[in-house]
Amino acid sequence: MISMNDFVAEPSQLRDEMLQAVKRVVDSGWYILGPELKAFEAQWASTCGFAEAIGVANGMDAIEIALRSLDIGPGDEVITTPMTAFASVLAVLRAGAVPVLADIDPATGLMSLDSAERCVSPRTKAVLLVHLYGQLRQPQRWIEFCQRHAVSLVEDCAQAHLANLDGAYAGSFGRAGAYSFYPTKNLGALGDAGMLVTGDQQLAERARQLRNYGQSVRYLHPEIGMNSRLDEIQAAMLSVRLKWLEGFTDRRRVIAKAYREGIQNSAVRLLSEPQTADAHVYHLFVVLCEQRDELASYLESSGVQALIHYPVPIHHQASCPDILRDPQGLAHSEAHAKTCLSLPCHPQMSDDDVATVISAINGFRAA
Numbered sequence: 001m002i003s004m005n006d007f008v009a010e011p012s013q014l015r016d017e018m019l020q021a022v023k024r025v026v027d028s029g030w031y032i033l034g035p036e037l038k039a040f041e042a043q044w045a046s047t048c049g050f051a052e053a054i055g056v057a058n059g060m061d062a063i064e065i066a067l068r069s070l071d072i073g074p075g076d077e078v079i080t081t082p083m084t085a086f087a088s089v090l091a092v093l094r095a096g097a098v099p100v101l102a103d104i105d106p107a108t109g110l111m112s113l114d115s116a117e118r119c120v121s122p123r124t125k126a127v128l129l130v131h132l133y134g135q136l137r138q139p140q141r142w143i144e145f146c147q148r149h150a151v152s153l154v155e156d157c158a159q160a161h162l163a164n165l166d167g168a169y170a171g172s173f174g175r176a177g178a179y180s181f182y183p184t185k186n187l188g189a190l191g192d193a194g195m196l197v198t199g200d201q202q203l204a205e206r207a208r209q210l211r212n213y214g215q216s217v218r219y220l221h222p223e224i225g226m227n228s229r230l231d232e233i234q235a236a237m238l239s240v241r242l243k244w245l246e247g248f249t250d251r252r253r254v255i256a257k258a259y260r261e262g263i264q265n266s267a268v269r270l271l272s273e274p275q276t277a278d279a280h281v282y283h284l285f286v287v288l289c290e291q292r293d294e295l296a297s298y299l300e301s302s303g304v305q306a307l308i309h310y311p312v313p314i315h316h317q318a319s320c321p322d323i324l325r326d327p328q329g330l331a332h333s334e335a336h337a338k339t340c341l342s343l344p345c346h347p348q349m350s351d352d353d354v355a356t357v358i359s360a361i362n363g364f365r366a367a
Helices: 012-028 035-048 059-069 086-094 113-119 139-149 201-211 232-262 292-301 331-339 351-363
Strands: 052-056 077-080 098-101 124-130 152-156 176-180 194-198 285-288 340-343
Touching (some): 012 232, 035 052, 035 194, 035 232, 059 194, 059 201, 077 113, 086 098, 086 124, 139 152, 232 285
Parallel strands (some): 077 124, 124 152, 152 176
Antiparallel strands (some): 176 194
């Protein structure tokens, strides 16, 4: 079976380096807010050109801390997309703010600027822009949108590690960016981990305070914070895995290029190509099919695992029945959720694996 992810197949050298990193932390006796975290924060900031990088417990916390650092909370509205992991919207709710859902562009799956325009109100304080599937598209339009409406741009970069346009990386276009290092992400830890990035030193200082109980100096807590710290073992392993990220990303792009050139089935549609090769890192390679469930079953029988990201849009979740949304509705998001299917696109796939996936897709016959 060709799986969506295959950690067991990762290079033995990488596994050995991670074990050495764990031993280094254990031998040091320092497990929280220590030198491994500082080193990884500096490495990630240097890799992507960020002025500040603040390690936190997970990607959801990174979004919440970003919003709270911008004084966005109760009564404030944050425009975002229903086509995302639930954590994106949950972070807005945990900050005390009100999510407002804009529809997507059906060609990309990303939030529609026109729909977002219809969601603006006097209470709008931010846009949470999700770089879904690892694609970075037209960030300048979102910068201009936020400037025009005098609101903050916050980027959800959970799937967009190393995605860049002309050398400007995801997370560098808004007031702050939030990364997840969940194990399945392009840069993944062996547990939960996250990072807030920003070019604003004052915002960074407040984020560091919020992640550590709201503590300014030891035993002084000028505000109510949270316990959200990227631990030393995960930071050490991320430092190791970061050295492999560029090569792994290149392999994802090679696989995606093969899919784009090889998939020839009128029942299966591809999302539009990225602006540039560097602007998409293919955390997920997503196709659209009206007979999505039948296609998934057919692939399974052909030895190919395929998953759905995401089958239930946010406004259809039982916990969010009355969530605010585009007054014209979210029809494109609903259609996307019914037809989207993610194909395996991980760096451990062989050329034979890729050919098998393409052959299976092309062999599917819609009813």
